[in-house]
Amino acid sequence: xxxxxxxxxxxxxxxxxxxxxxxxxxxxxxxxxxxxxxxxxxxxxxxxxxxxxxxxxxxxxxxxxxxxxxxxxxxxxxxxxxxxxxxxxxxxxxxxxxxxxxxxxxxxxxxxxxxxxxxxxxxxxxxxxxxxxxxxxxxxxxxxxxxxxxxxxxxxxxxxxxxxxxxxxxxxxxxxxxxxxxxxxxxxxxxxxxxxxxxxxxxxxxxxxxxxxxxxxxxxxxxxxxxxxxxxxxxxxxxxxxxxxxxxxxxxxxxxxxxxxxxxxxxxxxxxxxxxxxxxxxxxxxxxxxxxxxxxxxxxxxxxxxxxxxxxxxxxxxxxxxxxxxxxxxxxxxxxxxxxxxxxxxxxxxxxxxxxxxxxxxxxxxxxxxxxxxxxxxxxxx
Amino acid sequence: xxxxxxxxxxxxxxxxxxxxxxxxxxxxxxxxxxxxxxxxxxxxxxxxxxxxxxxxxxxxxxxxxxxxxxxxxxxxxxxxxxxxxxxxxxxxxxxxxxxxxxxxxxxxxxxxxxxxxxxxxxxxxxxxxxxxxxxxxxxxxxxxxxxxxxxxxxxxxxxxxxxxxxxxxxxxxxxxxxxxxxxxxxxxxxxxxxxxxxxxxxxxxxxxxxxxxxxxxxxxxxxxxxxxxxxxxxxxxxxxxxxxxxxxxxxxxxxxxxxxxxxxxxxxxxxxxxxxxxxxxxxxxxxxxxxxxxxxxxxxxxxxxxxxxxxxxxxxxxxxxxxxxxxxxxxxxxxxxxxxxxxxxxxxxxxx
Numbered sequence: 257x258x259x260x261x262x263x264x265x266x267x268x269x270x271x272x273x274x275x276x277x278x279x280x281x282x283x284x285x286x287x288x289x290x291x292x293x294x295x296x297x298x299x300x301x302x303x304x305x306x307x308x309x310x311x312x313x314x315x316x317x318x319x320x321x322x323x324x325x326x327x328x329x330x331x332x333x334x335x336x337x338x339x340x341x342x343x344x345x346x347x348x349x350x351x352x353x354x355x356x357x358x359x360x361x362x363x364x365x366x367x368x369x370x371x372x373x374x375x376x377x378x379x380x381x382x383x384x385x386x387x388x389x390x391x392x393x394x395x396x397x398x399x400x401x402x403x404x405x406x407x408x409x410x411x412x413x414x415x416x417x418x419x420x421x422x423x424x425x426x427x428x429x430x431x432x433x434x435x436x437x438x439x440x441x442x443x444x445x446x447x448x449x450x451x452x453x454x455x456x457x458x459x460x461x462x463x464x465x466x467x468x469x470x471x472x473x474x475x476x477x478x479x480x481x482x483x484x485x486x487x488x489x490x491x492x493x494x495x496x497x498x499x500x501x502x503x504x505x506x507x508x509x510x511x512x513x514x515x516x517x518x519x520x521x522x523x524x525x526x527x528x529x530x531x532x533x534x535x536x537x538x539x540x541x542x543x544x545x546x547x548x549x550x551x552x553x554x555x556x557x558x559x560x561x562x563x564x565x566x567x568x569x570x571x572x573x574x575x576x577x578x579x580x581x582x583x584x585x586x587x588x589x590x591x592x593x594x595x596x597x598x599x600x601x602x603x604x605x606x607x608x609x610x611x612x613x614x615x616x617x618x619x620x621x622x623x624x625x626x627x628x629x630x631x632x633x634x635x636x637x638x
Numbered sequence: 639x640x641x642x643x644x645x646x647x648x649x650x651x652x653x654x655x656x657x658x659x660x661x662x663x664x665x666x667x668x669x670x671x672x673x674x675x676x677x678x679x680x681x682x683x684x685x686x687x688x689x690x691x692x693x694x695x696x697x698x699x700x701x702x703x704x705x706x707x708x709x710x711x712x713x714x715x716x717x718x719x720x721x722x723x724x725x726x727x728x729x730x731x732x733x734x735x736x737x738x739x740x741x742x743x744x745x746x747x748x749x750x751x752x753x754x755x756x757x758x759x760x761x762x763x764x765x766x767x768x769x770x771x772x773x774x775x776x777x778x779x780x781x782x783x784x785x786x787x788x789x790x791x792x793x794x795x796x797x798x799x800x801x802x803x804x805x806x807x808x809x810x811x812x813x814x815x816x817x818x819x820x821x822x823x824x825x826x827x828x829x830x831x832x833x834x835x836x837x838x839x840x841x842x843x844x845x846x847x848x849x850x851x852x853x854x855x856x857x858x859x860x861x862x863x864x865x866x867x868x869x870x871x872x873x874x875x876x877x878x879x880x881x882x883x884x885x886x887x888x889x890x891x892x893x894x895x896x897x898x899x900x901x902x903x904x905x906x907x908x909x910x911x912x913x914x915x916x917x918x919x920x921x922x923x924x925x926x927x928x929x930x931x932x933x934x935x936x937x938x939x940x941x942x943x944x945x946x947x948x949x950x951x952x953x954x955x956x957x958x959x960x961x962x963x964x965x966x967x968x969x970x971x972x973x974x975x976x977x978x979x980x981x982x983x984x985x986x987x988x989x990x
Contacts (some may be wrong), residue, residue, distance in 0.1 A: 333856050452829060457873070464936065481803055486937070524807065524809055525804070585836075587956070
């Protein structure tokens, strides 16, 4: 009950916010941005960021997703101006800001661990970025009240920040990121790391809802697919310094452009199996497999079939397998099967039966694709 | 080693950290402590390790009272969330360090290290320093060091919490296998229900300093003895509501009611509680029909998570596929009354 009430109040407040703000927003353009950190003497530079051309639409909710070391922090630092890229340009609304310092970019950032002034009250913490910009005290109070209401912090506004739990402190950090109305973009760097799972879920919903209401561009950096997919309208997946796919959660799931996306999004990840093409047909270890994207052009790179565990099913005829184990994960079961030394994962319904004799499997053709050198075939033309 | 806590309590100042707890862990078992922060997971582990002394009660290892035995003499290894390695030692020396301290002969050290680095896929990294490793490799090094001692009790306190999602997935798959080979008794603390299910073994649900239930993981999950146990073991949260039995029907409200499942037909009339797993509340199908007002709809890859108000209750539906809704939209949802969990007003599970 309580949540419901609080969300509706907060929607009311947010719609007011939207009208009172909405001045400085911007579309962010990355034009041929590359970055290499200084190499050891005598060695060629290694690019932490390969060439990135990326448009961040004004008002979008983006997640930047990838494993550690994929270049997402480098990319974030280039947007905020903490880092000047070795090549290329960054534009805000068409204006080149590549060399503009952070302070002139009108950006708010929320970090992984709470940054809180312990000796100040919760109110003063939230008011800090506004007072720094000499906002009249009356407006400050109004703004702080609004943000506090959104984050359920009203009751503790007068308390010292020092006495709060890690969750509470991180909420203040979030609040400070959200309190300014004159920002081009709000960036979150793994903001829910210190939050308990049960609360994480709630805060994630709130952030997403908040985004809908205030409409400021938000970029949310994380290595956690669940966080990325639930928060963002568009997810930018990075791998080894390259943006491998930009898409909605549904697109990333249903049509991975790159085997890494298939592996990284979804749990368990996509099955990737070696294959050959013979007479216009995909063949996996001697078994003909129907795929959705076979094209006439010659394929001469490393060829693989990608199929998600959700689209592998037991079938009376098909590829013979040995069932190695079945895990009961509550909502569904995960079967690990083996064909000729290849491990294949299958996601099965909660009450699905596992065949006890001569199990065979089949791949759903509409969701089975050929990849050449890790990229989906015909991906470029799409 | 078999571990037993007998009527153990832990009080710090005026605060009870652990209420009276009896818990018996089998030799060689993989045991999960599942609960939120401050539910008592870490305290229970520290009591088992001997890093804390119980306020009252006893700790027994293999039928011997070890309550007064200090941690150094308990054959225990503990791995924390924040993994710790010696920064100036190579991976090999990090893993070998407890054996060197114990004065194990060099050849035997080499053999034991080799065995564990192979299991943990660290062989190519033996000569690197921790700073040259990924987070996952560092945590595996810390794990190998804990394992190489051959401790009979291994305590893992949210060991994967700091790692990448995918690495967690891999290690969750590997860890139970790994320990099954060593024969050690393992206690593993986590706050994530999904992680407990993936790891298998036995699970104790913890809430506010109490062990609510302890059983095989699938039993604790499928047959919670209390609503609290079901709450701890559900993410998103399990849907709950007060219902009333009137003769042959169960009422969620005046409008919404269903036939009492056969196994519960002999219950007396009156108030009860129900629990419905989020994935048993669906936007399609058949069964009991309820109308929910959508509060928030989240889409994540192949899943839709919808938070809605049903007859004054805040519920969540988790379904496969993409179902987009407008906020405030009123939508029909369905659940199978036979899949509901039924509890009495004191939140105890009602068996058939």
